[in-house]
Amino acid sequence: MIRSGVELLWQSVNVLITYCGWKQDELFLFGYGQGGTVALDTVLGPSHTPCGFGGVIAVASEVLPERIAHLDARGGREVAVLLINGAMDRDVSRKAAEASAQKLRQAGSNVQLCVFSDRGSEMLRGYHAEESICFMTFFSDHLNGVGRKGSEEAMRKIGAEPVLGEAPVRTNSAEVSSAHSLNEMD
Template structure:
């Protein structure tokens, strides 16, 4: 048994710059306390923008957590994706008609988005020196509506390939039949929280019970997936409902790793090897 002085590493990580991956638009914000131990990756809803979502992430004020808000790569007809907003897979045709999420164009669009996001995370979140390659459990995904669907798909797909994120939160977003991958014969579990309102006009109660059943059918351990039904909530982002905010914060706080900076700074603390 040998004693070694405890070595501390830099608290902040190299910021993710737009020039590193021009195929996607995104906003990156380092942790407000200067310690980028964790990272929360945000996926906005259909027709929204990453600039709005990064502000939401900052307002969460999570300790030791950088914020990365990605813009959806799927354009919406008659909308400027850079200035107005975008999506993650086709939802409307050029005449404004709905494209069902279970249709072939939507599923093909999701697969294209998945491949692009995996490439982005591998090259920008993991591969760069000093980021999160050694600690994928410190990477968390959060999405709303269509962005929640993509967050779930990404979490399952990466877990299937051996990269288990710390957790995935989807607010009012579900996978449709044919989306996502099964973890039943994979070696990884995935912690998931889906927040759903019982007054959601986009996904009414008559539909989300079936969607929950489908999601659980993909899980290696269904107990790692929690569905929180919020009374009175519509199809909306987390806001003033205390129960909803508490559920989300409890999910994150129970899984995020936080460094004890005071302990690391003590000169008489040693590591046993």
């Protein structure tokens, strides 16, 4: 069953690469629950293409126990992986999350496991500062030069220009943004 999900995912990735011009290392896989399990399985599965993803983020997810027990992970991909799990998760225990992280590391992935003591099996909590920082730091560290590790090449690629001088003074916060905060979207 998971193999068919992984194959569908690879078909979607192939469309993005072939028809949309994306590079595979510019793509990030994000999954919650079973979707995270499928995303993690792409890291461990047989290589369909020579390069890896920009990263994989799995929330309340695990590498399936049968994959951990019967998989030689040496053929996996070198991919940055963020696992976000909860100590109170009834479906994915801390032990299962740690076993998943270990298997992914054996496959050559750079894995960051964040287990939050006050978290169950819910989706990302935008109001939770530590969880949000963990998530955003991962992106900042792995966006191929467009985050904290910014580069001139990446800035040229996205058409950004350096900001010179002092930052503008904001006099009215309503002028800055009318977007909803993460707390309002939860």
